[in-house]
Amino acid sequence: MPDVIISCNSFVSPGAKSDADFFREEVNMFYAKKTLLTTSFLLIVCAVPQYAVSMSVTLTPSASSPAPVGTVITFNAAASGASAGTLWYRFRVRWILSPDFLIVRDSGPLNTLDWTASEHEGAYQIEVEVRNRDTGELTSTTQLFEWTPRVLQGAPVISTTSNPLVFLYSAPPCPIDGKMRVTFQSTDGSVWNTSAKPCVGGLSMNFYIAGVQANSLYFVQHTVERPFALESGPIMNLIPPKISFPIPGNPLPIPTYTVLSPPDLPLRDGILLQATLVNSTVATDLFGNLVWYYPGRISYMTRPQPGGSFFAVFDSFGADTALNTLREFDLAGNTIRETNAARINEQLSALGKRQIGAFHHEATVMPDGRVVALASSEQLMTDIQGPGQVDVIGDVILVLDRNLQVVWTWDSFEHINWYQKAVLGEVCTQQGGGCPSYFLAKQANDWTHGNAVQLTPDGNLLYSARHQDWIIKIDYRGGLGKGDIIWRLGQNGDFQINSSDPNPWFSHQHDPGFLAGDNAILMVFDNGNTRHAIDGNAHSRGQVLQLDEKNHVASFLLNADLGGYSQALGSAAKLPNGNYHFNLGILGGNSAQSVEVDPSGNIVYAIQVSSPDYRTFRMRDLYTPPDSQSQNKSRRRGRFAASEPDTEDGED
Secondary structure (H helix, E strand, O other), X not given: OOOEEEEEEOOOOOOOOOHHHHHHHHHHHHHHHOOOOXXXXXXXXXXXXXXXXXXEEEEEEOOOOOEEOOOOEEEEEEEEOOOOOOEEEEEEEEEOOOOOOEEEEEEEOOOEEEEOOOOOOEEEEEEEEEEEOOOOOEEEEEEEEEEEOOOEOOXXXXXXXXXXXXXXXXXXXXXXXXXXXXXXXXXXXXXXXXXXXXXXXXXXXXXXXXXXXXXXXXXXXXXXXXXXEEEEOOOEEEOOOOOOOOOOOOOOOOOOXXXXXXXXXXXXXXXXXXXXOOOOOEEEXXXXXXXXXXXXXXXXXXXXXXXXXXXXXXXXXXXXXXXXXXXXXXXXXXXXXXXXXXXHHHHHHHOOOOOOOOEEEEEEEOOOOOEEEEEEEEEEEEOOOOOOEEEEEEEXXXXXXXXXXXXXXXXXXXXXXXXXXXXXXXXXXXXXOOOXXXXXXXXXXXXXXXXXXXXXXXXXXXXXXXXXXXXXXXXXXXXXXXXXXXXXXXXXXXXXXXXXXXXXXXXXXXXXXXXXXXXXXXXXXXXXXXXXXXXXXXXXXXXXXXXXXXXXXXXXXXXXEOOOOOOOOOEEEEOOOOOEEEEEEEEOOOEEEEEEEOOOOOEEEEEEEOOOEEEEEEEOOOOOOOOHHHHOOOOOOOXXXXXXXXXXXXXX
């Protein structure tokens, strides 16, 4: 039996060399020059198409193969012979020892892909599929590209990336029974660790180092943990270069900071990651010193992911829905995977589901490797939420597999009473009020304005319907649930609350979530819009509730006045020291505040930011999101690791 089987399936243009022939020649030439694989036999299986089409496509890299691991290559697809119509391009990649292609960018109008192998060296097959949406014509081609190791004579190497505050640490191969991580330490003794990665036999290990200040000295070292042994590499020095502002190629400004209440020393969980709205997405230390930024174009980041990646959405506001994107990117800013609303709508249409307008507010990975995301939906209603015909914007919850394909949906129009209007009667105007793109009228009722979805510890979904003043638990059961509402928490919901506060319930809330592994303790940022509409002096609050789901009773563990009113945006999380982090996302003058309160509600740290912040996250490093230790293990061993099982689960 062969050690490696490589299949290549392609359409063939009349009279042209097939992609199968081209790929076979590329592989043969590659292995004639250099053998990277310890295999005794390589079998290529190519399916011969049963019919030919006139359209063809070429894929051209911006640099010749090979290139050092971590080098970003632009692959340009050029279609020819197509009939009149709209062409969409899908890009997939696989390491030649991996059984499956993985989508990097799903079908859409962009015909170029910037991509790199950042985990390990080797030969990778880049595929582009071109589809004419109007005629159904389809063709594809592949390009074999090799990335080579950066390790020199068995010694680790630190290389720059396109982001001046992110570096690639390349270490020599380690035994397959081990796992490696990289530690970097500042001169004041602060220590950070990357996530650990399993060793892959014979291949170098590569890690992004991020979370460092410019013009500062760091000591960097890798360690390999093996059964009954711990091995360390040499200590290397790293001094990130001084950065001038504005940063070249990054037109958005960097926020400025004012520390209102200094943190306790020594710093713990000393990185503040900020999903800003009009400035660059950045991370700073607790004094506002820049340690990371994202240079790409997004509307806002939704959440950091275990291992050092981030989800973000981009809303083109009324343009083609193919330009509304959901993206995961790494610390260097490289796209890991991406889809768009128009491509999702093709899948929803095939499933007989309602179309979406735009991704918004939420996207994160669940422990099984699936992605849960929020998107908008619309429906014209007559004499229901107002006289005559009214456009109403609701929410769709999407659960996607690792290739961002739809596997489960929930539609607010199917589960929430249509006659129950937004509590404060909010409406959307084009590009106004934090609304997503909508298309059926010039004005629409902002009915639900969902702003968070999280997996509950018991395997269901927790959904924040901001304009209903409700947190809703939904029957998901790992994808087997029917989407029924289990309960509604909030004013006029299904719970009573034990409190002497005359207005105990949160309103227009953000970022509710259960404490990791605990199905009873729930944190939420209470913006307080409904209270503030009655009392103009009302402040936003940080709340922690203990829920008795059986008897539908809620009790306060924390109900902290945060000293200001944030009419929108916000986040909530528990810190490892027992305190809580809250983000007042927008205050007067378009500023924001991140605060830490103790269990008694006293503010022990506060910093003001010169930008609205959708969410902020207190993190010990850029690889470990809040609460991730217990609810999300490091899910990515490498999307192209030979030992990675062929499942949708991303867990070890």
